[in-house]
Amino acid sequence: MLSCITLTYKVSGEIIRNHLESHKAWLKENIDLGHFILAGPIENENAGFILSTIVNEDHLQDVLKRDPFVEFDLVGIEVKKLPSIIKNKNFLF
Template sequence: MFIISLTYKVELEEVDKHLDAHIAYLKDAYANGNFIASGRKVPRTGGIIFSKVKNRDQLETILKKDPFNQAGIAKYDITEFIPGMVADGFETLKEV
């Protein structure tokens, strides 16, 4: 599993210009099974995405298509981890 932490490199007014395209990108990534959760950071300095794609190369290819990435709006920090324990109802997050 991967945690992607986006940090905005520009003011929010510039981020907002690309927000509709970013949301469309996220919806497509969910439809393709690439992302399992996402949302804004509080305060709004970026966002977080959870992904269960097979490997980092695949993830980096997917992230290159993000309009935020293409416009140079956000920095992407990727952390890979293996969930060893999960709460009831989240068993699908564990690797088999």
Template sequence: MYVVSLTYRVPQDIVDFHNDAHIAWLQKAFDNGVFIAAGRKVPRTGGLLLSQADRSVLDASLQQDPFYSNGVADFEVVEFHAGRVAPGYEILLDTPPAPPAEAGPNR
């Protein structure tokens, strides 16, 4: 899993100018399964994205973000393995893939 931290590099009016395009990109990325959560930092100095996508898919998507292509924010990607979660958040657990099913006898 990856946590992506965005930190704004420009004044808020420039962030606001690019925000609609960023939100449209973000929705497309959610629709494509790249992110599972997103939100603003408080105070509003950037945002955080949570992804369970492959790193290459994540990187390709981030490069399409208008905040990235227009130099609005710095991006830091941190890989993290969730080994323990509260009840109801099991989808966040970093579990190994299930072993392949054994083939039955041929008939």
């Protein structure tokens, strides 16, 4: 199972850009740890997306609360669980 995380911006793009480098550093750290598979902005929306390998809700919330976007209340968070029923054989999760 994977966690699909949508971060919806609650503030202006200018404020988001002020915190973007620290947010990217947090993303990279969690990708390097194997917590996240991919992350990026959702095209034509005021939101971003993270695909996470973390399925334990407490662990996921602990990781998410360290995101500068969350720390400074710049985003709303929606998490949906995705069971991998059908997948490409090369996809390891």
